[in-house]
Amino acid sequence: MAEVRSWQQIPASQLTGIEAFRKDNCKSCHALDGTGSGPDLTKVASRRPNDWLDKHFQQPEDIKGPPSKLSANETRGLITLVTQRDERGLDAWKKRAG
Numbered sequence: 001m002a003e004v005r006s007w008q009q010i011p012a013s014q015l016t017g018i019e020a021f022r023k024d025n026c027k028s029c030h031a032l033d034g035t036g037s038g039p040d041l042t043k044v045a046s047r048r049p050n051d052w053l054d055k056h057f058q059q060p061e062d063i064k065g066p067p068s069k070l071s072a073n074e075t076r077g078l079i080t081l082v083t084q085r086d087e088r089g090l091d092a093w094k095k096r097a098g
C-alpha cells in the first residue's frame, strides 16, 4: 500500500527519467544496486555538469552502436533523475529499470 502511494507521488520530472532509463540502454553499463561497467547510479547524485550528462546520454563514449535517440524532454528527465536524489523516484527507478 505504502509503495503504491509513493508511486503516485513521484514527480512527473522523475517519471520521465525513469522511463527514459528503461527505454534506453543505460542499464547495459550501469548498475542499480549491483555491478556494471559504469558507476552505480543509485549511490550518489551526480556532480557532473549538465552538458557532460547530456552528451553522455546521447552517446556514451565507448558504445559501439548507434547513438541513443532520446528526446530533449527525456534527456532533461534523466538529468533530473541523476542529479536530484528523490527517494520516491529512486525506489521506482530500481524496481522498474531492473
Ligand code: HEC
Pocket (backbone or CB within 6 Å): 021, 024, 025, 026, 027, 028, 029, 030, 037, 038, 039, 041, 045, 046, 047, 048, 053, 056, 057, 058, 060, 061, 062, 063, 068, 078, 082
Ligand atoms: C557504454 C556503457 C555506458 C552506457 C550505455 C551508459 N553509460 Fe553512463 N557511464 C559509463 C561510464 C564508464 C561512466 C564513467 C565515466 C567517467 O567517469 O568518466 C558513466 C558515467 C555516468 C554518469 C556520471 C556518474 C557520476 O560520476 O556522477 C551518469 C549520471 C551516467 N553515466 C548515466 C547514464 C545514463 C542515464 C545512461 C543511459 C542514457 C548511461 N549512463 C549510459 C558507461 C555507460
